[in-house]
Amino acid sequence: MSAYRIGNGRLGEAEFIFTFDGHKMTARAGDTVASALLANGVEVIGRSFKYHRPRGVTSSGPEETGALVTLGSGARLEPNVRATMEPVSEGLEVFSQNCWPTPTFDLWSVNSLVSGLLPGSLLSAGFYYKSFMWPAAFWHRLYEPAIRRAAGMAKPPREADPDLYDRINSFCDIAVVGGGAAGLSAALSSAQSGLRVILFEENSDLGGQLLNEPPDAINGDLEQWRKSAVVSLMAAPNVTILTRTICWGCFDGNTLAAHECIDGKVRQNYHKVHAGKIIIAAGAIERPMVFANNDKPGVMLAASARRMLNHYGIAAGHTLVVFTNNNSAYQTAFDYRAHGISTLVVDSRCKPPAKLVAACAKQGIQLQTGGVVIQARGWHGVRKVVLADLSSDGKSMTRKRVVACDLLAHSGGWTPQVQMAAHGGMVPIYNQKITAFLVDKLPNDTWSVGAAEGENSLYAGIQQALTAARLACDELGQTAGEIVLPPRDLDGELNIEPLWRVPAAGKQMVDIQHDVTTDDIMQAHLEGYVSVEHLKRYTTLGMANDQGRTANVNALAIMAQCRNQTIQDTGTTRFRPPIAPVTMGAFVGRAVGEYFQPVRRTPMQAWHERFGAVFVNVGLYRRPQYYPRVGETLDDAYKRETTHVRQKVGICDITFLGKIEVVGPDAAVFLDRIYINMLSTLPVNKARYGIMLREDGFVYDDGTTTRLAEDRYFMTTTTAKASSVLAHLERCLEIEWPELKVRVSSVSEHWAAMSVAGPASRNTLQNAFEDIDFASEALPFMGVVHGQYKNIILRILRISFSGEIAYEIYVGADHGETIWERIMEAGAKFNIIPYGLESLGALRIEKGHVTGSELDGRVTLGDVNLEAMASRKKWFVGQNLMQRPGLKNPNRPRLVGLRSVDPKVPIATGSILVTDANTEARANSEGWVSSMTYSPELDSFIALGFLCNGLNRYGEVIYAAYPVKRRIVAVEVVSNHFVDRQNQRVKG
């Protein structure tokens, strides 16, 4: 094909410059990248996905299968853009893709020649699946690198996307999806009711197939109607028109998702549209004919070739052959012929309608009925086609001959765009008359009209639209208005006689963009693929960015022929959103970088930052991991901090803990049911460690609960479970025991919390808060005291996570930093330091306390050696199923300590515990390692883990295997209480 500008179409006359692979080219306002490239005579635009076949423009719309380009460069590079959908702007950089060194001379096209020779036919159907069955060494070294380089789309940008995207919640009474004649009519009529209407159109221009009609003064009567419809809608204050906006999904509650391209300060918008009623006028997509080399540049869908001519003023070739099985493509022949272009129509039907035959004769168009195009020929584009006569049974061909042409416009029928209608889960049904699928039972509040409903005639489609608008407005209590009809009808009768494929050999593309051929489908059939869902995945049909819009029906029909069944029985794959590519940035909106998610800060965050803490993300919190001194690594710092706490004193921010107040006359009864141990016997101003189970008997969470008054408890939870424990308590109160007079409330944000631990912690606090008595008699282990510092109320719990004497100080969030600084100041003479999460972990592992690493939802009380804590005097959540025989099995892995036999060798968390170093670890697992640290106290790496029959195996040497990294470490089984087994220090 060598296309050229032949007129103005609907474009402006002013020209500007853009580049294609660095070459300067001219375009006009209103051109798409595709039309501009055609106008500049560009034939080959890129190379195909698998076989690197030359590809050019195949359509003029969203169904484009050939002209994929890369736009821009650097961080703004955008790959795989459909050239038919992208307006050209001045200075736009357009690049060909998937070819090297140039689209016309591409070295990778060797793929095309070797396919079929290599084992399993290198890139034929199922190549991914079969490739994995080749010897593994071959795969890594040979096949994978080759396939990766050769098959694939363009390269993505390397840099972060610098553009802005917005997410918008939009609301309307009536959403009209599609701005063709039917959509415009539905919107015009609905708008007169005064209801809020949003009209979505994927293209830049409204009009749909009306844009294929000539706009000139002589034949432009329909253009006048289109223009005045657009003007009326733009003038209506209650109508929002969104062009370049694809509605890509329809969800529950009449919610639509739409993606709008703006290319302004904000590049794209993601609209979540809440609609009262939905009118789908999404139109239909023309199908290709399936013959050999139907993907060659110069082979174009017939209506698209017509739009190029009438809308963009581009003749897509000098000599035209039209190949069709229905009436619609004749319009393309008529219009090209009217521009003096030599035209031959090859119609596979033996008897096309007489009026079309007569019109051809009148216009000097050659007509070949009962004929087919077997093959397109030409190196980079079509130069010749091979024709033949089709036998009356459609199975054989005679009288083959070659005809010269550089444009082959084809039409295999029309496929209504039913995706949106089908998203509600409705199953499309095959319709014999229109030879395509339709959704016959639409969801409530939804109508489908016009070509999307299989109605191709202009007036009939508009009548459907008006009926839908009237019903939609009625149901909303308003009245739709009358509209002026177009001056004449367009007959949409297709008289289609399906020819699903030309019965001849050669590369017949079904899914052109993904290089899926009829041979691939037949191969999948021969290999036993029966379900269309499997066919799709095995051949990758319909999985490119056009989502198989042109391919779907042809593929199903060919599958049905192979299986000798009807198309309805073959069925269609399920339509899932999105129906078109959506930029990731549009989903993300402004939530990038530091705005990705909110950051939770503790009241002491600024202090940590000033003190040079290194942070680690824990949920939404950024917790201080360690406070490095000059030159220290993480390892240096946490070992120093851990040692310091054991020897002197340290302070740690523990605001991250979940905090819940439980209040009411039945609070004690309630907590007795929630926890395995008794909380009702807890005296006021005492704290108690508690464990709760899930209903299934596994450990749920642990923490400390303090009794503040007879009817008031203060509960802490682990950081990770804070919100789910609150929901659990609320559930129990509202669903299980509504009779209990108890209220629960999260106070996590209200209290700053810090732990002061170490032998000098008492002296530090006594020095900081002179009015409070910290002596053991006044504040014993597990005791609680309330006090003040300069009118700031303090709640101090003497509890320990590290095994040293320790206190938790709770203070109103506003005063957190004041109190922290006061403790640092008062502790200076005792050498107080802040310590982070890493040494908090080291201290608790040394002490053998469990956290989320151990309480992972799969362990029982017995597994963590805490079954004795469960009260026998009461019922509690989880009590029944914790008694299951399986959970009582004495051979279950139990919590143990592990110590490296060579103290300098770390034990990887997640290792598998085995008795014999020479066995295959996974098959002989006797347990696992849940957490590990270096212990300064023991001068050795230590770990916590779960080991079968572990309590009876102290002293045994076993192995911690880490097969992923082929590491195996000898470890001695010991008690999980590495430090101070008698628990004397905390009571000092």
Place this chain on the structure above:
Amino acid sequence: MREHTEFTYGEDANRQKPEIDAPIEDWNTYIYERDNVAGYHMEYWHHAFGCRAWIKVKRDTQTHAILWVGLPQENPEIAL
């Protein structure tokens, strides 16, 4: 009318909790056995990003249409 994203699915509301001293088999049934209903289903939802109430909802699992909403102890007056 509230956004559905404020709510979190809780559990099947048809389950009958056994007596505390019921046999373990009954508890096993209560915890592990569910009907996977295609159609209307009574369930508990939590207004987690709202007033934090637990509510009972009769919902069509195929269309997500909601037929009835009440407090946990309430039931529809007529058989729906």
